[in-house]
Amino acid sequence: MDIFDKYSMQMKRHERVLKMGTDPFGVRMGRLYSTTEAKVNGRRTILIGTNNYLGLTFHKQCRAAAIRAIETKGTGTTGSRIANGTYGTHLELEHIIAGFLGRRSAMVFPTGYQANLGMISGLAGAHDTIFVDADSHASIYDGCRLSGSTIIRFKHNDPADLDRRLTRHNGQGACKLIIVEGIYSMVGDTAPLREFVEVKRRHGAFLLVDEAHSLGVMGAHGRGAGEEMDVEDDIDFVVGTFSKSLGGVGGFGASSHPKFDMLRFCARPYMYTASASPATVASVSEAIGVIQRKPKLRRRLWKNAKRLYDGLAALGYDICSQYSPVIALRMPSEELCFVAWNRLLELGVYVNLAVPPGTPNGLCLLRCSVSAAHTSEQIDEVCRRFAQLAEELLEEQSRVVA
Amino acid sequence: MATDSVHIISDLCALLQRYNKEGVELTGPTALSADLNVASVEIMDLVMEIEEKFGIDIPINLLFDVEKVDDLAKLVQDRMGQ
Ligand SMILES: Cc1ncc(COP(=O)(O)O)c(C=O)c1O
Numbered sequence: 001m002d003i004f005d006k007y008s009m010q011m012k013r014h015e016r017v018l019k020m021g022t023d024p025f026g027v028r029m030g031r032l033y034s035t036t037e038a039k040v041n042g043r044r045t046i047l048i049g050t051n052n053y054l055g056l057t058f059h060k061q062c063r064a065a066a067i068r069a070i071e072t073k074g075t076g077t078t079g080s081r082i083a084n085g086t087y088g089t090h091l092e093l094e095h096i097i098a099g100f101l102g103r104r105s106a107m108v109f110p111t112g113y114q115a116n117l118g119m120i121s122g123l124a125g126a127h128d129t130i131f132v133d134a135d136s137h138a139s140i141y142d143g144c145r146l147s148g149s150t151i152i153r154f155k156h157n158d159p160a161d162l163d164r165r166l167t168r169h170n171g172q173g174a175c176k177l178i179i180v181e182g183i184y185s186m187v188g189d190t191a192p193l194r195e196f197v198e199v200k201r202r203h204g205a206f207l208l209v210d211e212a213h214s215l216g217v218m219g220a221h222g223r224g225a226g227e228e229m230d231v232e233d234d235i236d237f238v239v240g241t242f243s244k245s246l247g248g249v250g251g252f253g254a255s256s257h258p259k260f261d262m263l264r265f266c267a268r269p270y271m272y273t274a275s276a277s278p279a280t281v282a283s284v285s286e287a288i289g290v291i292q293r294k295p296k297l298r299r300r301l302w303k304n305a306k307r308l309y310d311g312l313a314a315l316g317y318d319i320c321s322q323y324s325p326v327i328a329l330r331m332p333s334e335e336l337c338f339v340a341w342n343r344l345l346e347l348g349v350y351v352n353l354a355v356p357p358g359t360p361n362g363l364c365l366l367r368c369s370v371s372a373a374h375t376s377e378q379i380d381e382v383c384r385r386f387a388q389l390a391e392e393l394l395e396e397q398s399r400v401v402a
Numbered sequence: 403m404a405t406d407s408v409h410i411i412s413d414l415c416a417l418l419q420r421y422n423k424e425g426v427e428l429t430g431p432t433a434l435s436a437d438l439n440v441a442s443v444e445i446m447d448l449v450m451e452i453e454e455k456f457g458i459d460i461p462i463n464l465l466f467d468v469e470k471v472d473d474l475a476k477l478v479q480d481r482m483g484q
Pocket of ligand 1: 111112113114116137139181185210212213241242243249250251
């Protein structure tokens with residue numbers, strides 16, 4: 001028996017995908033012309049699937065701060081936070097995040113994935129129960145597994161289902177931790193946080209919200225879905241990532257719980273990994289300043305989202321959720337989804353190809369994410385290319401039917 | 403609702419029919435992933451349906467030990483007894 005035999009199902013699937021055209025895992029970003037255009041597989045392409053919501057990856061001040069940090073502090077820290085990896089700038093960044101979110105304390109992790117791993121496995125233990133939204137990100141599920149807690153999955157965005165499960169659970173185990181996301185990454189829908197907060201209060205549970213896709217995107221000050229829905233005081237723990245609106249790499253956990261900093265000595269994904277690089281810490285510290293000083297970026301993001309949404313809806317595409325910077329188009333089959341995604345790439349448009357198991361409910365999606373950095377002309381051009389695709393897909397379908 | 407294992411197994415097999423793409427005969431010893439090719443994400447959705455039908459919660463950490471329909475039936479029976 002070979003050690004890879006267990007992946008035979010995945011291998012067959014991958015071979016099937018390769019036969020349909022370009023390998024979606026083989027996409028190579030060549031030269032980057034800007035935050036919204038790059039040479040992809042040798043062709044100049046408009047990027048509309050990069051989660052670069054505010055377009056900060058090339059922001060002048062963020063770049064300058066990162067370069068200065070490399071010149072003065074070097075390329076890496078060569079150590080974990082509990083050994084030699086805590087620099088003054090890590091503590092400053094944590095102070096900036098806590099101040100921005102109005103929380104007592106914040107902890108920085110090397111990636112958003114690890115932030116969920118560390119926060120969830122640090123907070124929940126073997127005798128606790130986690131109630132997790134069914135459509136949660138893989139990093140949340142992995143954090144739940146690592147915690148060793150009892151894990152109960154409730155129906156996506158369904159506070160009544162959560163309420164029923166908490167009622168049935170009544171009295172068992174130690175603490176209860178509810179986990180939801182602000183904006184869901186694949187489909188772009190938002191958690192009804194007000195209703196979740198009511199359920200949480202009724203059952204005396206703790207609430208963790210992953211604001212990965214909503215930080216810098218929602219709320220009058222960009223603090224996320226919690227701010228937008230005015231429930232920040234009832235959110236016990238916030239998780240976020242630096243890799244989307246903040247244009248860097250890394251993640252954080254934040255809270256006002258008086259004992260929160262104990263996690264620095266109890267959360268293994270925080271303790272046993274090298275700390276974020278000086279350049280990353282510097283660019284993210286600067287980026288948080290930018291989103292605070294420039295609410296205009298957020299307005300432009302939503303204006304662009306509306307323009308793309310309206311354009312694609314007018315073409316008859318089946319959009320999964322309401323207005324959001326994540327605009328996911330439902331395709332009728334996995335085959336057609338691959339065909340369409342390949343064709344878009346040939347037309348010079350990059351979107352995310354999102355298929356199971358990365359998506360909920362077996363959805364096959366062309367996932368677009370909009371940026372404040374897109375110009376109206378780029379969005380209109382993307383819509384024109386989507387119009388051409390729609391025509392070709394119709395022809396393709398009528399040929400199949402005939 | 404019947405709580406004996408024969409009834410639970412027949413209820414489970416009815417719910418499983420939707421995932422039974424190749425028309426395999428469904429009995430207690432049928433293995434979910436080896437015989438039916440049910441992917442792990444589909445098992446999670448199947449569990450939602452089972453929870454609804456029986457009015458119970460099945461912690462997903464307990465699913466790692468589930469291989470056959472019989473294992474699932476035992477889990478349902480345990481949870482109903484709680
Ligand atoms: C909801 C959610 N949480 C966490 C992450 C992980 O973040 P990162 O890519 O920064 O590790 C992502 C994105 O990948 C995400 O979509």
